[in-house]
Amino acid sequence: MRCAVIYRSDLSKPCGGLLSEDSQRSLARYDITLPKDVLVDPQIFAVKTIDLEAGLVRHYQRTYLNMDQRQPYPAGKSRT
Numbered sequence: 001m002r003c004a005v006i007y008r009s010d011l012s013k014p015c016g017g018l019l020s021e022d023s024q025r026s027l028a029r030y031d032i033t034l035p036k037d038v039l040v041d042p043q044i045f046a047v048k049t050i051d052l053e054a055g056l057v058r059h060y061q062r063t064y065l066n067m068d069q070r071q072p073y074p075a076g077k078s079r080t
Helices: 021-029
Strands: 046-051 056-061
Touching: none
Parallel strands: none
Antiparallel strands: 046 056
């Protein structure tokens, strides 16, 4: 598996800090685990959506992991 993470280091936070369920599944398929020190608060378990035209508010379950991509990888471990 090959992976590229591209972001500008001069921004306050790189985009892509949420890891989707499909991405988590792909990592697991290759036996890749995330160190817990890359996880940050808040962890998101639901998304609130508002349809202004219809006047509807809905909550949808989400299983994203909120991560800090700038967190250094543990010493002695490879990202590949």
